[in-house]
Amino acid sequence: MMSLFGKVKDELQEKIFNKRYKHNWWTKTVWMKLNNNDDSLIYEAIELVSNNVSKYVYSKETNSYESWKIRKVTEISKERNIAINKRQYLEEALERIFVASIDDLYNQFNLLSGVLEQPQTRKSIDIVAVKNNSIKEMIELKEWENTNDSPILSALELLFDYFVYNKLIIDNVRSKNRTPPDVCKNLKLSVLAPIDYYEYYGNFEAITLITNAANRYLSEHQSGNFEFSFDQLSGKFGKREIIQSIPEGDLKALPEDMKSEIKRWFYERKKL
Numbered sequence: 001m002m003s004l005f006g007k008v009k010d011e012l013q014e015k016i017f018n019k020r021y022k023h024n025w026w027t028k029t030v031w032m033k034l035n036n037n038d039d040s041l042i043y044e045a046i047e048l049v050s051n052n053v054s055k056y057v058y059s060k061e062t063n064s065y066e067s068w069k070i071r072k073v074t075e076i077s078k079e080r081n082i083a084i085n086k087r088q089y090l091e092e093a094l095e096r097i098f099v100a101s102i103d104d105l106y107n108q109f110n111l112l113s114g115v116l117e118q119p120q121t122r123k124s125i126d127i128v129a130v131k132n133n134s135i136k137e138m139i140e141l142k143e144w145e146n147t148n149d150s151p152i153l154s155a156l157e158l159l160f161d162y163f164v165y166n167k168l169i170i171d172n173v174r175s176k177n178r179t180p181p182d183v184c185k186n187l188k189l190s191v192l193a194p195i196d197y198y199e200y201y202g203n204f205e206a207i208t209l210i211t212n213a214a215n216r217y218l219s220e221h222q223s224g225n226f227e228f229s230f231d232q233l234s235g236k237f238g239k240r241e242i243i244q245s246i247p248e249g250d251l252k253a254l255p256e257d258m259k260s261e262i263k264r265w266f267y268e269r270k271k272l
Contacts, residue, residue, distance in 0.1 A: 098266055
């Protein structure tokens with residue numbers, strides 16, 4: 001079964017990026033060719049994503065007890081720990097060590113369980129930051145060695161997730177035990193990755209291009225002072241240090257000094 005975003009991904013290729021590029025738009029090949037002449041193309045792509053989501057038909061109520069659950073998934077199984085030590089599942093390792101170390105971060109935020117009236121695969125946001133039961137940040141997380149998802153894919157998937165969630169709120173969808181948390185008026189939408197991820201893809205001018213297009217679209221179509229940005233983690237922790245810091249078991253049990261260092265690392269991130 002193709003995911004919802006997978007369908008949008010194909011439609012973007014067919015209706016937007018085929019106008020200018022023969023290669024798949026989410027690859028490094030196209031990423032390296034993006035320039036200021038693509039400003040309207042990027043804006044059009046964001047608009048297509050938003051328009052797609054606006055057509056979704058949601059059930060007004062879902063029986064799922066997992067939808068919009070604010071939770072911390074921080075356990076690392078023995079099998080997963082072995083894989084992480086082989087430099088696999090590094091995004092999951094990064095996600096879980098952040099959530100275990102920082103009180104207001106939560107992960108695997110389930111968007112659509114039992115909500116859509118059409119079959120779909122599970123869709124969740126990597127990390128949400130929550131304050132007073134309101135979401136203040138949605139984060140699309142990428143790890144050091146991600147060579148499949150270029151920054152434009154990361155950006156459009158994050159915007160897709162926000163548009164899906166915003167429609168849940170507008171349509172007043174609820175489950176038997178909860179309603180979707182509100183979003184703050186100054187919601188932040190962040191693609192977050194180590195600098196290695198961005199350096200692999202290069203073309204930092206395209207980062208500015210997409211940032212400007214996303215923020216222009218949000219300011220024109222959303223109420224509130226929303227901000228989209230690409231954020232980089234410093235080189236303070238590399239993949240080797242994170243791998244060495246991930247034990248089997250619950251990461252909430254990490255030493256407090258380690259969690260303090262991870263927390264500082266997260267909050268010292270910088271916008272590109």
